[in-house]
Amino acid sequence: MLTAPQVELIQRSFATAVSSRDDLVIHFYQSLFDKAPSVRGMFADDIAPQAKMLGSTLQFAVQKLDNIEALIEPLRALGAKHAGYGAEAAHYAVVADVLVSCLEEAVGPSWTQDHAKAWTDALNLIATTMLEGAAQSPVDEAPKPH
């Protein structure tokens, strides 16, 4: 569970990161593909539309962190779709690592260990909820007889 000061730290640092680097999400994908080249093929060649979607989802999640209940169902649904994309638990860990590094770089010298901890906790929570949705998704079920 995130504390109120952690939520505030996340919301403020996200706003700072986005205003200091408007290509934050594109930069995130470039770093992700450098660190984990094997996931490149899961995404379309043109990453710009994808980056927009991730940007707005992050914006939505960051705004709603103080009312986490409202995030559970949409994140489970997003996780179920991700099971279909082939996203696995290990991928979520790489995504979180790369995102935290990009945020740190964008925020600059005011970034602290508390920022790193708050973001890591939040991304863990998001990944756990998405993976719950993936576990409930019907992708692994045998086809139903007609």
Ligand code: HEM
């Ligand atoms: C913080 C966790 C994540 C968030 C918030 C997130 C968010 C999104 C969003 C909003 C989309 C747009 C399409 C949709 O609604 O399904 C998407 C698509 C996608 N995501 Fe994620 N994602 C996350 C983690 C991951 C991970 C760990 C992987 C695995 C490498 C992944 C791979 C993909 C792929 C392959 C697509 C579809 C790309 C396409 O259709 O070209 N995502 N993601």
